[in-house]
Amino acid sequence: MRGMLRKTIGGMAFAASIMNSAIAAEPIKVGSVLSVTGPAAFLGDPELKTLQMYVDDLNKKGGLLGRPLELVHYDDGSDANKANAFAKRLIEDDKVDFIVGGTTTGSTMSMVPLVEKAGVPFMSLAGAVVVVEPVKKWVFKASTTDRIAAERVLTDMKKRGMTKIALLSDTAGFGQSGKAQTESVVGKYRISLVANETYGPKDTDMTPQLTKIRNTPGVEAIFVFGFGQGPAIVTKNIKQLGIELPVYHAHGVGSDEFIKLAGPAAEGVRTLAPALMISDKLPGSDPQKPIVANYVKAFEERWKDRVSMFGGQAHDNFFIVVDAIKRAGSVDKAKVRDEIEATRKYIGTGGEVNMTPTDHMGLDLWSLRMLEVKNGTWVEAQ
Incomplete structure (x- = not known):
């Protein structure tokens, strides 16, 4: 009887061990909805490759918290309804633990009510300020906004x-x-939209x-707010029309693909990018140097392709959640959400991120660099 009891207890312990191992091996599910095809594929493709x-x-x-990660991804085809x-x-x-995605503002905003109701941490990759203003409990984005882009461009214009x-x-x-944000801040810089x-x-x-x-009298520069092609x-049209004015783009063209598509017409164009x-x-003293260098090396070796700022945004948003999970010591959604909001001094490809309960982005005006196309490549504008 005693031997039977010992065997039974031993068997129960063994079964419990197997069960615990199975629980420990359950994957942490990373949800993702990105625009890998359609007009926004320019952005979504490097985002997906980065997450993968x-x-x-x-x-x-070895995974995260001793558990493997599983990427559950859907391509919305640049369609907000999808x-x-x-x-x-x-x-x-799929019952994912958190979501990284929403390549475009339209896609992101179609997802926001769902994640807010369900209470799932959501890191958006979209550019519009409406994603994080007003603050939404479960929505964050470690990528710059259109308001910051507008002010950064206007600052450079004023200086010139x-x-x-x-x-x-x-x-x-x-x-x-971007249009609305530019209109709202342009007067601050004493610049007129003619x-x-x-x-x-x-x-x-x-x-x-x-x-x-x-044909509008007095125009001194053109500011373009768009993304994709x-x-x-x-x-190219500006060049074809013989318009000889400084041309600025917002933060929707930060990749070599833009130079490739625009061709020689891109020469001299200024844009914003991290x-x-x-x-x-x-320079070696730049705190972002090791982060961006490691990302560039990893991406180009894996995919045999050039990096873009959009893939970099996926990097930053993903690792902010990874770090939050490590600090929380679990994937409990409320705890992870709180730790994302507590992110401080995170150095990413897009700058230093400092989240607060009233700021679910955490980037400042100077997270964006002013770049210029010279001899077919990006350089920092002077």
Whole structure:
């Protein structure tokens, strides 16, 4: 009887050990909805590649909290309605622990009500300020906003003595939010919008709008607010029309793909991008140097392709959650959310991130560098 009891207890202990191992081996599920195809594929493709790369890398190193990570990804095709449906699937069916995604503002905002109701930590990769203002309990983004982009460009224009400019923005969520933010802060810099035109994200010729701008008296520079192929088309049209004005782009063109698409017309164009885009030109004393250098090396070795700021944003948003999970010691969603909000002095490819209960982005005006195309490559503008 005693031997039987010992065997039974031993068997129970063995079973419990197996059960505990199984529990420990359950993957931490990383949910993702990105625009890998469609007009925003320019942004979504490097975002997905970055997430895939680092999920694989962490798993090779033993995972997180002793558990493997599993990336559950859906491609919304740059369609906000699909993003909403996929977010619902991630939450209800896949039961992910957190979500990184929402390549575009439209996709992100279609997902926000779902993550807020379900209480799932959500790191958005979109650019518009509406993502984090007003603050939403479960929504964060460690990528800059259109308001910061507008002020950064206007600061440079003011420094160069410009007082009258033309704004050309796309009619998608990113462009329209950027338009509104530019209009709201332009007076602060004593700069006037003497022309204010828009174009559709699927338009293939913006010469009518640019002709109006060319015929507007007093224009000293053109500020383009858009992403994807649109800004490259605008840049080529400006060259074709013989418009010889300084051209600025917001933070929607931060990759070599823009230079490739715009061709020689890109020469001299100024745009905003994080330090990542000039990683090889950063001084050794720059605190971002080791972070961006490691990311560039890892991405280019894995994918045999050049990095973009959009992949860098995926890096930062992903690792902010990874660090939060480590500090929380669990994937309890409320604890992880609190630790994301407590992020301080995180140095990423996009700058230093300092979150607070009233700031779910944590980046300042100077997180964006002013770059210029010279001899077919990005350099820091002087």
